[in-house]
Amino acid sequence: MPTERVTQAPVQVTPSQKEITLVTQERLGHLAQFTDEHLAYHEAGHAVVHHLQGGTIVRLSIERTDPKEGMQPAEQLTATGSADQLKALRDLVALLVAGEVAATIQGAPESVVKAGGRVDREHAIRRAAETGLDETAAHAMIEAEWPHVRDRLEEPANWKLVDSLAQQLVRQKVLDADQIRATLNP
Numbered sequence: 247m248p249t250e251r252v253t254q255a256p257v258q259v260t261p262s263q264k265e266i267t268l269v270t271q272e273r274l275g276h277l278a279q280f281t282d283e284h285l286a287y288h289e290a291g292h293a294v295v296h297h298l299q300g301g302t303i304v305r306l307s308i309e310r311t312d313p314k315e316g317m318q319p320a321e322q323l324t325a326t327g328s329a330d331q332l333k334a335l336r337d338l339v340a341l342l343v344a345g346e347v348a349a350t351i352q353g354a355p356e357s358v359v360k361a362g363g364r365v366d367r368e369h370a371i372r373r374a375a376e377t378g379l380d381e382t383a384a385h386a387m388i389e390a391e392w393p394h395v396r397d398r399l400e401e402p403a404n405w406k407l408v409d410s411l412a413q414q415l416v417r418q419k420v421l422d423a424d425q426i427r428a429t430l431n432p
């Protein structure tokens with residue numbers, strides 16, 4: 247998931263050209279605090295957890311000038327409309343904290359981990375609110391999911407996937423669906 251941009255929520259409106267320019271300037275400033283490795287491991291963490299949850303990723307990008315920098319899932323990321331909304335929300339929260347978790351395992355400084363995860367946490371709190379959870383409950387869910395995601399990503403087979411994706415991302419900056427599939431389903 248992009249660090250400064252919410253994925254295609256159903257309610258998202260198309261920003262005007264002027265807004266895109268402003269966001270890009272702000273985004274470039276935001277992204278300047280991260281190395282390519284920081285960005286790559288953050289996005290690879292999201293991607294591998296989405297994959298482990300049965301999802302598909304159509305594109306990954308750490309290209310700083312790319313308006314679609316981040317992870318693009320094939321599926322709408324939503325916690326609503328599910329028979330088991332709380333489980334769906336937990337999965338979504340796990341996916342959203344995975345960027346922070348991967349950056350932590352990679353050894354990024356805490357300030358970098360937190361800066362990268364700020365928007366993801368805001369996103370999680372918004373989605374939790376849509377499911378009827380207040381902010382305290384949302385924070386509790388984030389803190390509960392965090393160690394689960396860490397355990398999952400620290401499994402050697404899973405961390406190998408994060409590593410492979412992240413290293414490819416650092417080399418190529420953008421990965422398409424076929425490249426991602428080939429890496430995640432070796």
Ligand SMILES: [Zn+2]
Nearest residue numbers: 247248345366
């Ligand atoms: Zn993220």
